[in-house]
Amino acid sequence: MTRRHPRRPNPLLLATLLGASPALAQTTVTLQPVVVNADAIGGASEQHIDVEAVRAGLGRDLQDVFAAEPSVVVGTGARNGQKIFLRGIEDLNLNVQIDGARQGANNFHHQGRLAVDPFLLRAVTVNTGAAPADGGPGALGGSVRFESVDAQDLLGPRQTAGMRLGAQYESADRSIGGLATVYGLLGDALGVLAHVRRDLADELRVGGGERLPATDGKRGSYLLKASLLDVNGHSVTGSAERNTNTGGPLRANWPWLTSNAVQRSDRQESWRDTYTLRYGYRAADNGLIDLQATLYGNETGIRLADNPMTTTVAGDPTEWLTRSHGMDLRNTLRLRSGAVLHQLTVGIDYFSDRGIRRDATRSWDERARNVGLYAQERMEFGAFRVSGGLRVDRYDTDYANGYGTSGTATSPNLSAEWDLLGADSGHDLTLYAGYGESIRGGKLNQAGWLDKYFLPPDFRTPRPFTLGDNGKLDPERGIQREAGIKWHTHGLLRADDHAGVDLAVFRTTLRDYQIIPGEGVGGITDRITNASGDIRTRGYEIRAHWGTPTFLINAAYSHSKSRDYDGQPLDTTGDSARIGASVGDRLLVDVDWQVATAVRLGYSLEAVARLKDVRPGRPEKPGYAVHGLRMNWQPLSREKLTLTLAVDNLFDRRYAAHSSVRAYYAGSEISNWESGRNVKVGVEWIY
Secondary structure: OOOOOOOOOOHHHHHHHOOOOHHHHOOOOOOEEOOOOOOOOOOOOEEEOOHHHHHHOOOOOHHHHOOOOOOEEEEOOOHHHOEEEEOOEEHHHOEEEEOOEEOOOOOEOOEOOOOOOHHHEEEEEEEOOOOOHHHOOOOOOOEEEEEEOOHHHHOOOOOOEEEEEEEEEEOOOOEEEEEEEEEEEEOOOEEEEEEEEEEEEOOOEEOOOOEOOOOOEEEEEEEEEEEEEEEOOEEEEEEEEEEEEEEOOOOOOOHHHHOOOOOOOOOEEEEEEEEEEEEEEEOOOOOOOEEEEEEEEEEEEEEEOOOOOOOOOOOOOEEEEEEEEEEEEEEEEEEEEOOEEEEEEEEEEEEEEEEEEEOOOOEEEEEEEEEEEEEEEEEEEOOEEEEEEEEEEEEEEEOOOOOEEEEEEEEEEEEEEEEOOOHHHOEEEEEEEEEEEEEEOOOOOOHHHHHHHEEOOOOOEEOOOEEOEOOEOOOEEEEEEEEEEEEEEEOOOOOOOEEEEEEEEEEEEEEOOEEOOOOOOOOOOOEEEEOOOOEEEEEEEEEEEEEEOOEEEEEEEEEEEEEOOOOOEOOOOHHHHHOEOOOOOEEEEEEEEEEEOOEEEEEEEEEEOOEOOOOOOOOOEOOEEEEEEEEEEOOOOOOOEEEEEEEEOOOOOOOOOOOOOEEEEOOEEEEOOOEOOEEEEEEEEEO
16 A cells, blocks of 8 residues: 655746746836736637527537537437547546536436536536646646636626516427526626526437337426626635436446336436535736635536445445635736736646445445646737746645645646737738646546455455555546637638638647556456556548528537557447447538527538447447528517527437447447437417
């Protein structure tokens, strides 16, 4: 067993991080504080999801949120098993935040990890490039940030109170649901919001007519939020959110448990409770103070009974939980030195994750913690923008069997953007490139597997165990490289149009990935080791759009190749099941047309090519093409009432997403089928 001794970060390194190194002190520069309206300089690698379009299509889950984003794939047929893959890397290896609360759940395979209500979202940001130092720890493959709405976002001009009511039906799972949101102002500045949404679903119908057993259930979404915004430079928001799912298959990602109904476990509930408190102060007369503080708590869990997958006594109620809490404190200084505009963010963040497995008589738990100091400098001078930063992370993990690991690691990043054409050219042409690193030292095992450290029948005596190489376990390190070019113009084909093209080339490497075995009912966890090889994903993405005030077409094409630490294509089974997945080339098309003042039409296409790049002995993943239609009608002149009709998978295609788990059963490979033709009807009334 390794015994950890506290280690202090290098003092010179910390001095450099805080902008106080001796080398800098010897240079005399006159800096003038400035007020800058923009919150950040640069950001060419950030992609922003059109949440209004998601709601217009009656989006209900993660697949709907990222349906038009080429860098993100969301797979698996059952909704309680969905997860995000960002350029082939799954969300366990990303930094995912909801209202600033880091999501670190690892309960049981895909489940109980991440669920969001699209009708609560104000913004969704995907960072695909070099991880900035102030973006948080653990962004090995990138980051995704969700932000929920405030009351002020929903209120119209001179409006002090409002209400949103909605109802929705979907034919694929015969689901019916409703939502209600009330919001308003107390006094001049304090906004309050309360939201509730409930859905009741039957078993999911896939293409061709078959229904997946055990996919029925109930879902709920609740939010209470208070927001005091920009009062003499001060802002305070507090929120409490609960997301629930009752029913559904126990191991929602595993195909032979759903398609063949070998196991049903409708007596389960999963949930996510997130609490956040955020404070900000921005000085009005200078740019030296832009202070932001975030405190959060997060719990995700699965509760079930009569569970044949566990090693506990049949009939014992079982809970698998991940509890997290953390904070982030930062200040951004905005200064001008001659022609150079500086935006320097310095801060500290902290998180503590605890995984828990317990039944009526026993309990196991383990913890992971991380403290990070960071500085990120963003500079703009003329047509050039440069961003560089450094993180220092101190991490430690205590495993359920008494072993542990700890250490300190640094993560640098550097990126640049160059506007090639002048402001008077009528065109925007930007080159960008970036390199960034991110580490994760504190990592939890699946909460549902914590008993696998111990010997039967009582599961109290630890198994013989090997940690790392001679007791030393290195932190995981993500290395991201991205380069690209963006072009945007107005008046290409007609005076009022706009068009653009974005080409990005990327490569992501995961080094020293920590392998935690224990897959399957009979699996054991007798070691945690660093992989001897690197995990690599590389490829390119092309995005293009053309639009007018009443018409918009977006198209995107993505190509990537992913290799596991053994040099073979990433797969969704075995020890690599929680790393990522290889997917075929994807073509996404979305058309939005305001045909009349009150009528809006849309069309979508997802076409995925056959994947031939598979592990030896595995069959190729078939390609597929799925079409969708939607119509929004506002029959009242003041746009209070919106009626929506949408059809997903118009031609009832029977297919499985490439990111879904595939397994051998009865001599053939199978996977979870996605939803068949799905007719969606919705009504929304806003007062």
